[in-house]
Amino acid sequence: MKRPRNFLCKCGCGEYCTKNYKIGHILRIKPMKPFLGKEPPNKGMKIVRRETRICPICSTAFIVREKDGKKYCSRECSKKRKVWNKDLTKEVDIRVRDNGLKVGRSLKGKSPWNKNLTKEMSEGVRKYSRNRSEISFNLWRDKNFVNKVHSSWKQSPNNSEIILNSLIQDNIPDAWVFTGDGSFWITCYGKNMNPDFKSLTGKKVIELCGRFWHTEEEMTKRVKAYNDKGYDCLVIWEDTFFRNMDKTIEEIKAF
Numbered sequence: 001m002k003r004p005r006n007f008l009c010k011c012g013c014g015e016y017c018t019k020n021y022k023i024g025h026i027l028r029i030k031p032m033k034p035f036l037g038k039e040p041p042n043k044g045m046k047i048v049r050r051e052t053r054i055c056p057i058c059s060t061a062f063i064v065r066e067k068d069g070k071k072y073c074s075r076e077c078s079k080k081r082k083v084w085n086k087d088l089t090k091e092v093d094i095r096v097r098d099n100g101l102k103v104g105r106s107l108k109g110k111s112p113w114n115k116n117l118t119k120e121m122s123e124g125v126r127k128y129s130r131n132r133s134e135i136s137f138n139l140w141r142d143k144n145f146v147n148k149v150h151s152s153w154k155q156s157p158n159n160s161e162i163i164l165n166s167l168i169q170d171n172i173p174d175a176w177v178f179t180g181d182g183s184f185w186i187t188c189y190g191k192n193m194n195p196d197f198k199s200l201t202g203k204k205v206i207e208l209c210g211r212f213w214h215t216e217e218e219m220t221k222r223v224k225a226y227n228d229k230g231y232d233c234l235v236i237w238e239d240t241f242f243r244n245m246d247k248t249i250e251e252i253k254a255f
Contacts, residue, residue, distance in 0.1 A: 057081065143185060146192050150182035157181065160238050161196060164208055164248075168197070171249050175200060180208075188225040195226075195233070203231045204255065210238045 009017050011025040049066045055073040057080050062073040072078040090097040119126045139145050157165065157180055165178045180196040186205075187193075195205035205226060209219060219235050226233040234255045241248045 140192060141187065143187070143192070146185060147182060150194075160210070160241070161208055163245075164236070164241065165197075167245060167249055168252065172253060176206070176252070179205075186226065186229055186231065188229050191225070193222065193225065195231075204234070205231050206234045206236060206252070206255075208236050208238065208241070 007017055007020065009015050009022045009025050010020050011022070013022070013025060015022055017023075017025075050063050051066050052061050052063050053071070054061055055071075055077055057072060057077040060073045064070045072081065085093070085096050085099075088096050090100060114122070114125050114128070117125050119129055157178060161178065161180055168176050176197045176199055178196065179198045180194065182194055184198050185192050185194055196208045197206035199205070207219065207222065223233045223235060232255070234252065236248055236251075
């Protein structure tokens with residue numbers, strides 16, 4: 001084993017050391033001038049400890065802080081993770097129930113960030129509203145999404161539609177089919193329209209409307225949208241239909 005070599009400290013103190021300077025003596029020759037009489041800029045700051053983790057999806061190594069709960073290297077990998085509570089409900093799994101109660105307790109008494117704010121008052125509310133509007137607009141242009149949502153409503157024909165459908169099948173059989181249950185959609189100007197009846201012999205549709213829910217101006221725009229897609233539309237108002245059903249059937253035959 002080699003013994004350490006002894007050198008005289010270059011600061012001029014006359015003491016021996018194993019290197020050029022004895023520990024701490026280099027400041028006598030090269031003092032830290034920028035910090036003499038001043039506090040260092042990092043005084044009081046906590047040391048951030050980092051560690052290397054492995055992404056369980058793509059096996060890529062990434063560096064994060066020790067206390068950071070990040071488990072995946074990117075957002076794309078986090079979307080591919082297996083969700084433990086998928087297809088589980090509060091009644092099936094006790095963990096889902098406990099987690100729901102925990103989240104509810106943590107939010108109790110807290111007010112949302114946009115409370116009492118409007119689009120005219122806050123830029124954040126305007127931006128959030130625009131983003132939600134674009135997302136909703138793109139979703140409702142997808143026919144698969146529309147059919148899925150419509151089927152979840154479990155919507156059935158109302159009394160007026162049942163009566164009109166029975167009259168049509170008795171007087172004009174094999175000519176019209178009821179489509180108000182979401183079985184047929186027409187997309188125009190980015191909006192999905194679901195007519196109540198569709199012709200089996202041509203591009204014709206029927207809309208049965210109540211004056212409580214619809215206005216004449218609204219239905220005029222709807223008829224124009226159908227015409228732009230190549231469909232002829234007959235609008236039947238409920239009050240007129242119940243006042244004279246025979247006349248309504250004759251209008252449908254002549255349409």
